[in-house]
Structure formats: C-alpha cells, structure tokens
Amino acid sequence: MTWFTERRLDWIEDRLFDYGRLNRDNLIQYFGISMPQASMDIQAYLALNADVIYDKRAKHYCQGPDFKPVRGSTALRRRTWDAWPVNHQSWCPDADDHRPGIFCAECAR
Template identity: 45%
Template sequence: MKWFKQRRVEWIIEMAAIYGYINRDHIRRKFGVSTPQASLDIADALSQTSHLQYDRSGKRYVWTGPAEEN
C-alpha cells in the first residue's frame, strides 16, 4: 500500500475510534479525494480492523471496538 493511502486508512481508523463513526464525506473533505477513492479507503480500513460496522440508517461506519485500537 502506498504511503499516502496508508496514512488515510490510519486516519479513518483513528477518527472512527475517537468520534465513534466516520463516513465517505469526512474522508473526501479531509484529503480531497473522490467518492470512489474514499470508498476504497474505507474498504482497506475494514480489512485492517474488525471494529468498523456499517450503519445503514446513518449511512456511516460505526466504531464497535474499544475507545482506542492498539
């Protein structure tokens, strides 16, 4: 995985752990990436942690793990 993509994925996991959820718009605004790229980044984050679960009613990914992941 390229360095910038890895930083985005790490940020996704960290923000979800801190704030309890994250969505594609957060990633788009923070990094200036397209919606499809934000979706790919979330998919990569999902492959690195089991603590993200999609909330259909909220259209976001909710953190289901401890307050901070080690």
C-alpha cells in the same frame, strides 16, 4: 500500499477512535479525494479491522462493541500532530484558501 494510503488509513482509525463514526464524505472533505478512492480506503480499513459496523440508517461506519485500534497508537499520532507549530499560519501560508491537506489538521476544523 502507498504512503498516502497509509496516512488515510491512520486517519480513518483516529476518526473512529476519537469520534466513534466515519463516512465517505469525511475522507472526501479532509483529503480532497474522489468518492471511489474514499470507498476503497474504507474497504481497506475494514479488511484490517472487522469490528467496524455500517449503520444503514445513519449512513456511516461506527465502532463495534470490541473496537480496538489495529494500526498502532492513536495517542502517539496525536502527540505527533501536537508537535506542529502553534501558529498555524507559520506553516500553512494560505490556510484560509486551500483544501485541507494531510498535515493540515487545523484547516480541517
């Protein structure tokens, strides 16, 4: 599994942990990946964590009743994100003009 895939799986877990739901469009918009790649990443995460449920009516994946992170501490990853410089422009030179990147959480908002 590539480093990029690992980061996307971490992001999927964080998204489910923080927001309780996720769909392919979230991955596509955040990482700029294709629909088939987003589907493969979600399927890879589902293989690791069976307590994720697909809501057919809402068309998204959501936490099951016993959902627990399986890829390590989401709090640790959150502290890592928080360690980035406060001034977003200082490390993301064209923040207003590019797709959100893997380390560009500010642009993804």
